[in-house]
Amino acid sequence: MTATHSPVASVRRRPQGARRQGRAGAAFVAAYLVLLIAFGVVPTAYAVYFAFSNAQGAFTGFDNFVTTMRDFRFVPALGHVGLYLLFWLVSLVVIVVGLALLLHRLASDGAGKALRFLFYIPGALAGAASVLVWLFILDPTVSPVSSLLSGLGYDTFGQVIAPGHLPLLFTIIAFWTGAGGWIVVIYGALNNIPKDVMEAARIDGAGAWQTAWRVQIPMLRKWIVYMVILAFAGGAQLFVEPQLLSLASVGVAGRDYSLNQLSYDFAFQMNNINGAAAVSVELLIVSLSAAALFVARSGFFDAE
Amino acid sequence: MAVVLAAFTVFFVLPVLWLVLAATKTDHQLVHGNPLSFGSWHALKANWQALTAFQDNAILLWLRNSAIYAGISLVITLCVAVPAGYALAMTEFRGRRALLVATLIVMLMPNATLVVPLFLELNAVHLIGTMWSIILPYSFYPFGVYLTYIYFTTAVPRDLLAAARIDGCSEFGVFRHIALPLASPVVALVGFFSFVANWTNYFLPYVMLPESDQMPVQVGVGTLLSSVPSFNPTVGSLAIERPQLALATLVAITPVLVVFLFSQRFLVAGMLAGATKE
Numbered sequence: 001m002t003a004t005h006s007p008v009a010s011v012r013r014r015p016q017g018a019r020r021q022g023r024a025g026a027a028f029v030a031a032y033l034v035l036l037i038a039f040g041v042v043p044t045a046y047a048v049y050f051a052f053s054n055a056q057g058a059f060t061g062f063d064n065f066v067t068t069m070r071d072f073r074f075v076p077a078l079g080h081v082g083l084y085l086l087f088w089l090v091s092l093v094v095i096v097v098g099l100a101l102l103l104h105r106l107a108s109d110g111a112g113k114a115l116r117f118l119f120y121i122p123g124a125l126a127g128a129a130s131v132l133v134w135l136f137i138l139d140p141t142v143s144p145v146s147s148l149l150s151g152l153g154y155d156t157f158g159q160v161i162a163p164g165h166l167p168l169l170f171t172i173i174a175f176w177t178g179a180g181g182w183i184v185v186i187y188g189a190l191n192n193i194p195k196d197v198m199e200a201a202r203i204d205g206a207g208a209w210q211t212a213w214r215v216q217i218p219m220l221r222k223w224i225v226y227m228v229i230l231a232f233a234g235g236a237q238l239f240v241e242p243q244l245l246s247l248a249s250v251g252v253a254g255r256d257y258s259l260n261q262l263s264y265d266f267a268f269q270m271n272n273i274n275g276a277a278a279v280s281v282e283l284l285i286v287s288l289s290a291a292a293l294f295v296a297r298s299g300f301f302d303a304e
Numbered sequence: 305m306a307v308v309l310a311a312f313t314v315f316f317v318l319p320v321l322w323l324v325l326a327a328t329k330t331d332h333q334l335v336h337g338n339p340l341s342f343g344s345w346h347a348l349k350a351n352w353q354a355l356t357a358f359q360d361n362a363i364l365l366w367l368r369n370s371a372i373y374a375g376i377s378l379v380i381t382l383c384v385a386v387p388a389g390y391a392l393a394m395t396e397f398r399g400r401r402a403l404l405v406a407t408l409i410v411m412l413m414p415n416a417t418l419v420v421p422l423f424l425e426l427n428a429v430h431l432i433g434t435m436w437s438i439i440l441p442y443s444f445y446p447f448g449v450y451l452t453y454i455y456f457t458t459a460v461p462r463d464l465l466a467a468a469r470i471d472g473c474s475e476f477g478v479f480r481h482i483a484l485p486l487a488s489p490v491v492a493l494v495g496f497f498s499f500v501a502n503w504t505n506y507f508l509p510y511v512m513l514p515e516s517d518q519m520p521v522q523v524g525v526g527t528l529l530s531s532v533p534s535f536n537p538t539v540g541s542l543a544i545e546r547p548q549l550a551l552a553t554l555v556a557i558t559p560v561l562v563v564f565l566f567s568q569r570f571l572v573a574g575m576l577a578g579a580t581k582e
Contacts, residue, residue, distance in 0.1 A: 018396060020475060021395045021396060021397070021475065022395065022396060022397040022398065023397070023475075024391070024395060024475030024476070024479075025391040025392075025394075025395030025396065025397035025400070026391075026397045026398070026399075027391075028387040028388060028390060028391035028395070028479070029387070029388045029391045029392065029397075029403060031383070031384045031387075031388070032384045032385065032387075032388035032449060033388075033403070035384060035440075035443060035444040036403075036406065036407065036410065036444065036446070038425075038440070038444070039422065039440065039441045039443075039444035040406070040407070040410035040444060040446065041406060041410065042421070042425060043413075043418045043421035043422050043425060044409065044410055044413050044418065044421075046421035046424065046425070047413065047417045047418060047420075047421050050420075050421075095312075098308075099308075099309075099312060102305060102308065102309060103309075106309075113568065115309060115313060116568070117564065117565065117568065118313055118316055118317050119312065119313075119316045120564055121316065121317070121320050121561060122316055122319070122320060123500065123560075124500065124504070124557040124560035124561050124564070125320075125323075125553070125557055126500070126504035128506060128522075128525075128526065128529070129525070129553050129556070129557065132529070132549075132553070133319045133320075133322070133323055133553075134319065136322065136326075137318075137319050137322065141335075142334065142335060142339055143339060144318060144319075144321075144322045144339035144340045145318070146339070176315070176316065176319070179316075180316065181497065181500075184493070185451070185493065188489055188490075188493060189458070189459075191489075192455075192458065192459040192489075219458070222454045222457065222458055223454060223458070226450060226454055229408070229412075230411070230447070233411070233412040237414045237415070237416075239416065260414055260416060263414065263416065263417065264416055267416075267417075267420065273420060276417065277417060280413065280414045280416075280417035283414055284409070284412055284413050284414070287412040288408075288409060288412055291408060291412060295408075301401060301404050301405075302457070
């Protein structure tokens with residue numbers, strides 16, 4: 001579909017139309033631009049300013065960054081978040097895309113619609129509510145899957161949430177709440193693949209697997225890239241799961257398990273807003289680098 | 305294939321089922337009974353009465369607050385984000401790429417960090433403690449701009465818009481009469497996700513609206529949580545029990561599920577089928 005029209009050429013042929021379009025485009029984004037500056041750019045710039053200054057507002061260069069990185073909790077937190085990100089991204093991309101494709105094949109008989117709704121329900125339990133539910137699910141004394149847990153050899157809550165299990169458990173909790181929304185997005189995108197493209201694949205003798213791999217997934221490229229960028233940033237900001245678990249587990253998962261928790265601790269326990277901002281700016285830089293990599297390799301910003 | 309879907313259905317549904325059943329039990333049944341058994345209608349009724357008695361019907365007031373905050377910002381978001389995403393995808397204008405990059409950077413910034421600068425900013429214009437201190441930040445929804453942007457770049461051919469221009473349509477006319485009708489699935493998607501994001505947001509209203517009668521329901525449920533003796537042993541006579549907390553959680557999420565059911569048809573409709581023949 002993208003190869004059949006060439007907007008750039010038509011714009012060049014009609015410079016006046018391009019000017020008119022340019023003015024209209026600017027008008028369409030004007031209101032958004034105001035909100036972006038007021039509630040996006042200004043607070044972000046303010047946070048960056050915090051990161052490079054001290055409590056008195058004096059410029060301190062990279063002092064806050066050095067101090068936070070030298071904090072004894074920084075490197076372990078970095079490791080925890082890295083491992084969690086690996087599990088989280090792989091499961092999200094593989095399972096969400098896989099489930100969306102499966103549901104899409106079912107779409108005709110209404111079962112797909114019902115399953116989409118069921119898969120989405122946990123999405124309504126965002127944030128603290130989902131973790132509260134999982135605190136019960138993972139506790140063998142009240143869990144509805146206690147037989148499964150004891151079958152795996154875990155009889156107490158403390159055994160289930162052993163430190164080595166945490167990246168996997170956080171992935172399960174985050175996936176439980178987050179996957180449904182992305183399934184809806186990817187499913188909608190699958191619906192927008194023109195019928196004749198799918199028809200052509202079928203006529204060419206492509207099976208379900210080949211259609212998915214060679215036609216559908218390539219056409220979902222932008223949606224998957226967008227999902228990965230946001231999932232990466234969201235995962236790097238891991239906070240509410242370990243925070244609530246640390247409240248309920250009496251310290252198995254410390255309050256400094258993730259980088260974002262460390263940032264929160266700096267801001268609200270140690271009264272060091274500048275240190276907190278420095279950790280956040282570090283997270284931002286890592287997420288941005290990852291995003292830049294994906295954007296550059298996928299043509300994400302091209303107006304095709 | 306069926307096995308995989310069945311396994312994931314159990315995974316997604318079982319904890320929710322447990323939560324629903326928990327609301328029908330007494331605290332004693334919750335701990336000692338079968339986790340997947342139904343308690344009793346009587347206990348459910350008693351839990352509801354205990355829940356509404358908390359701060360004299362506070363839960364209903366919180367629900368009303370949530371509806372106002374999420375509703376007004378939803379309208380602003382749609383009026384702002386959809387034209388912006390359309391313009392970014394379908395027109396060339398100076399600063400387009402810079403806008404895309406700035407939006408992405410802002411989206412990747414950890415939210416917890418932005419709350420303090422936002423507080424200072426809104427404090428400077430004397431909006432702290434008013435509902436606008438959360439409605440306006442909610443209305444800024446970059447995620448929705450990107451959803452619209454990707455939708456237009458992947459699903460709507462530019463030739464269609466070019467044809468309308470040649471037929472003498474103004475730029476606004478092209479958007480209003482060609483692009484917007486084709487965009488109804490993504491408008492529904494943006495609207496739905498914006499509503500859910502605002503409805504479930506905890507941290508921002510927690511900081512901006514400290515009074516109990518201004519709280520949205522998420523913050524209210526947080527208040528309830530800290531009134532549960534098994535989580536917080538210091539509470540006194542105003543105690544809330546765990547099944548009542550489960551019931552409050554269910555009440556808090558129901559509007560989201562209703563909106564999802566209602567909008568599902570629009571969310572996934574293949575509206576574009578037959579729009580162009582190439």
